[in-house]
Amino acid sequence: MLTPEAFDFVLNNELKRAVRSQNFLTLVHLEPSVRGPAIANGDRDQAVRDIARLISREVRETDLLAHTSTGRLSMVLLDADLHNSAGVIERLMTRLEHYEFARPLVIDVGAASCPTHGSDVKTLRSAAEARPVHPRRETRGNASSQ
16 A cells, blocks of 8 residues: 555556556545544544455555545556446445444545546546545444444
């Protein structure tokens, strides 16, 4: 998993490559919200780590994954338009919904594709934040942890 700075650097380079070669690239944001009383930052951080571990098993080695300081995961699906990325997102969400997290989570997912929704980092990120692509669904939590 990349740091936010490394992710931005690689994303910028991949966007330039996608534009030059007229390929698609999809940026996906996953933002978990921990459900339940008095949530500590550690709960959210653990959820982000668990989600990253699960996602990394389901995507190609060439796809990029990073965490942000705001508790969001960002993922870049290379050579994938939004339509094809929707299948990947659905598969990931099904996997996450069946995983038993320490606490139930709600995961918001947004995505945007280059060049359809933007061809620079700022525009693509804004478009991904503004475009929910998956119905908000709750994951399961471990009953003994609640």
